[in-house]
Amino acid sequence: MATTNGEYVIDLHHVEKVYRGKVHALRGVExxxxxGEIFGLLGPNGAGKSTLxxxxxxxxxxxxxxxxxxxRPVGHKPTLRRVGYLPEDHRFPRYLTGxxxxxxxxxxxxVDRRTRKRRAAELLTTxxxxxxxxxxxxxxxxxxxxxxxxxxxxxxxxxxxxxDEPTDGVDPVxxxxxxxxxxxxxxxxxxxxLNSHLLSELEMVCDRVAILVQGKVVMQGTIDDLTAQSRxxxxxxxxxxxxxxxxxxxxxxxxxxxxxxxxIVQGSEPxxxxxxxxxxxGERRIICAMEPVRETLEDLFMRAVTDPETGQVLQxxxxxxxxxxxPGKEA
Amino acid sequence: xxxxxxxxxxxxxxxxxxxxxxTMILSGVVVVSFALIGINEQGLRLIMWDVPVPFLNTTVMxxxxxxxxLFVEFGIGFWLAWLATILALVSTASxxxxxxxxxxxxxxLSKPIGRLRLFLTKYATGLLFVALQVAIxxxxxxxxxxxxxxxxxxxxxxxxxxxxxxxxxxxxxxxLLGLATRSTIAALLLTLLIWFLIFSVHATESGIxxxxxxxxxxxxALESRISSYEGTLQGLDKDANDQSQRRAASIRHRLEDRRSxxxxxxxxxxxxxxxxxxxxGVKTILPKTTETIALLERWLIDLAELPAPGNNNDSxxxxxxESGAFTPDPEQLQLDAVEAIRGRSVGWVLGTSLAxxxxxxxxxxxxxxxxxx
Numbered sequence: 001m002a003t004t005n006g007e008y009v010i011d012l013h014h015v016e017k018v019y020r021g022k023v024h025a026l027r028g029v030e031x032x033x034x035x036g037e038i039f040g041l042l043g044p045n046g047a048g049k050s051t052l053x054x055x056x057x058x059x060x061x062x063x064x065x066x067x068x069x070x071x072r073p074v075g076h077k078p079t080l081r082r083v084g085y086l087p088e089d090h091r092f093p094r095y096l097t098g099x100x101x102x103x104x105x106x107x108x109x110x111v112d113r114r115t116r117k118r119r120a121a122e123l124l125t126t127x128x129x130x131x132x133x134x135x136x137x138x139x140x141x142x143x144x145x146x147x148x149x150x151x152x153x154x155x156x157x158x159x160x161x162x163x164d165e166p167t168d169g170v171d172p173v174x175x176x177x178x179x180x181x182x183x184x185x186x187x188x189x190x191x192x193x194l195n196s197h198l199l200s201e202l203e204m205v206c207d208r209v210a211i212l213v214q215g216k217v218v219m220q221g222t223i224d225d226l227t228a229q230s231r232x233x234x235x236x237x238x239x240x241x242x243x244x245x246x247x248x249x250x251x252x253x254x255x256x257x258x259x260x261x262x263x264i265v266q267g268s269e270p271x272x273x274x275x276x277x278x279x280x281x282g283e284r285r286i287i288c289a290m291e292p293v294r295e296t297l298e299d300l301f302m303r304a305v306t307d308p309e310t311g312q313v314l315q316x317x318x319x320x321x322x323x324x325x326x327p328g329k330e331a
Numbered sequence: 332x333x334x335x336x337x338x339x340x341x342x343x344x345x346x347x348x349x350x351x352x353x354t355m356i357l358s359g360v361v362v363v364s365f366a367l368i369g370i371n372e373q374g375l376r377l378i379m380w381d382v383p384v385p386f387l388n389t390t391v392m393x394x395x396x397x398x399x400x401l402f403v404e405f406g407i408g409f410w411l412a413w414l415a416t417i418l419a420l421v422s423t424a425s426x427x428x429x430x431x432x433x434x435x436x437x438x439x440l441s442k443p444i445g446r447l448r449l450f451l452t453k454y455a456t457g458l459l460f461v462a463l464q465v466a467i468x469x470x471x472x473x474x475x476x477x478x479x480x481x482x483x484x485x486x487x488x489x490x491x492x493x494x495x496x497x498x499x500x501x502x503x504x505x506x507l508l509g510l511a512t513r514s515t516i517a518a519l520l521l522t523l524l525i526w527f528l529i530f531s532v533h534a535t536e537s538g539i540x541x542x543x544x545x546x547x548x549x550x551x552a553l554e555s556r557i558s559s560y561e562g563t564l565q566g567l568d569k570d571a572n573d574q575s576q577r578r579a580a581s582i583r584h585r586l587e588d589r590r591s592x593x594x595x596x597x598x599x600x601x602x603x604x605x606x607x608x609x610x611x612g613v614k615t616i617l618p619k620t621t622e623t624i625a626l627l628e629r630w631l632i633d634l635a636e637l638p639a640p641g642n643n644n645d646s647x648x649x650x651x652x653e654s655g656a657f658t659p660d661p662e663q664l665q666l667d668a669v670e671a672i673r674g675r676s677v678g679w680v681l682g683t684s685l686a687x688x689x690x691x692x693x694x695x696x697x698x699x700x701x702x703x704x
Binding site: 054057058060061077080081083087089090091093094095096100104108109110112 | 337
């Protein structure tokens with residue numbers, strides 16, 4: 001059932017898209033994005049990520065949809081005045097300068113003349129392009145285009161920003177700067193929807209993520225929630241593991257190559273670790289390290305895209321109707 | 332605000348295109364050449380040299396008519412309606428394929444502007460190329476006509492809407508093909524091909540019309556000759572001498588030939604009329620490119636201003652020799668054809684053409700608005 005919860009900036013239900021040729025790109029996507037969070041959408045190639053973003057931005061027409069964007073039905077054009085969007089591989093008209101491009105797209109977003117001039121100048125400085133502001137975009141590198149693209153997405157001072165691969169082609173310094181911009185936007189209350197392949201980057205900034213596989217959301221939630229099952233403590237000790245540890249079903253023992261052993265205890269709380277540590281110390285074992293560990297986003301992603309029955313990584317690309325996958329698991 | 336931004340963007344795009352400026356320079360060359368050509372009692376005057384031309388001097392047509400004809404026939408009919416239009420199509424054919432290219436269209440469609448309005452505004456900007464070119468050309472020509480020919484004719488400025496409307500027929504084809512194929516080259520080549528087909532239909536209809544008028548002229552000449560023979564026979568029948576009777580017999584023989592010939596010619600005329608109706612029917616559903624441009628001539632130059640048909644005082648039936656050989660009157664034929672074409676209403680010329688454009692635009696709108704990008 002569709003909700004009208006005001007906390008959801010994006011509230012999508014039953015999103016389906018069947019392209020011509022019966023390619024079933026989205027098959028009943030359910031997704032909620034909270035106000036003021038950075039939300040990451042992950043998925044292998046052909047999972048339907050860009051299609052979902054394009055549906056929200058009215059670039060692609062959904063086959064079926066129920067849901068809202070900033071409280072208005074998806075497809076409501078005036079709402080887009082409060083939304084910023086950076087498409088993947090965006091192309092600005094080559095005859096425009098960076099400043100002209102920003103002002104042009106701001107005008108299309110109904111930003112008044114004085115404000116768009118001010119915003120364009122501010123944003124070009126923010127993304128480190130003020131020196132290039134009056135040069136033609138045809139002279140820009142890929143990274144520069146991404147920076148100006150990000151500025152374009154923010155030029156209408158949006159409440160919601162959808163960014164499709166924003167750091168694609170950007171150098172590490174630029175990626176860091178873009179991350180800082182996103183964090184600052186979140187601090188000001190802007191909701192950010194990130195679509196990216198760079199899992200480590202998403203992990204650094206995202207509050208919540210969703211993983212889309214073959215047109216369905218298979219996981220959705222905070223990274224902590226999604227990785228809760230995998231949380232564990234790893235204690236590395238000198239020498240072989242004690243017999244009592246090997247006999248304890250709650251402890252998994254690994255023998256390391258350098259004569260050390262690792263005791264792995266499932267759980268995220270430090271309390272249950274204390275008796276184990278006491279016992280190791282009582283036996284005068286040398287404790288080399290103890291660290292809390294959880295799945296990385298990459299591990300989580302790989303788990304999501306692996307077929308639990310066959311253990312094989314699912315082939316990229318949306319399936320046709322005949323090859324529909326079973327219902328997904330949501331956190 | 333959005334519409335102004337799209338037009339400003341279109342202007343910047345034009346400004347960045349070399350072809351826009353090349354066309355503008357060539358337009359300037361055409362206007363300057365107008366200023367360098369004059370007409371006097373002897374013939375043409377090129378800069379400062381007189382070139383005697385017996386059929387083109389101020390005794391044949393006034394300086395004002397000369398300049399207006401030069402503007403309409405060469406400036407509009409040849410330069411703007413052919414060469415400049417091809418350059419404009421080359422320059423604007425990429426507008427829609429580039430507009431809907433991936434990465435570019437996403438940015439625009441994601442803004443709070445409806446697809447229909449976006450398409451129509453973009454379409455209008457495509458006409459900006461021609462509107463700017465023809466506006467500057469017409470104003471410059473207006474000044475040259477006034478200063479050199481003494482013809483301060485504001486009607487010259489009618490070229491602006493007419494040429495823009497004429498170009499819009501072709502641009503609607505180009506826009507639809509650009510959207511459908513997403514290819515600039517395909518859109519351009521197919522548009523030029525369709526333009527050629529439209530011109531071929533026009534040429535065919537004009538040819539059949541000319542043939543029809545020629546046949547009508549022949550029928551009139553035959554009927555005049557028949558009635559002349561009948562009058563002569565009445566006189567000869569009263570005279571009983573042998574010479575008169577022999578002449579009467581000869582005339583009767585020719586009369587029979589002419590009557591038979593007029594029957595056959597009328598039958599041919601009916602077939603030609605059917606063919607003409609078919610050609611006109613086909614032409615009706617197509618844009619009238621040539622006739623749209625010809626409207627300017629219709630409004631600027633009165634038929635009476637054009638040189639009168641030559642000193643050909645032959646009466647109609649004398650165009651039919653005693654032997655039966657028919658000699659047409661080409662100048663009268665041309666005047667009749669011009670009158671027939673001018674007899675077609677402006678509403679028919681523009682209305683049917685704009686209806687064609689409206690259908691194509693509706694298809695293009697549907698394609699643009701319903702497509703996923």
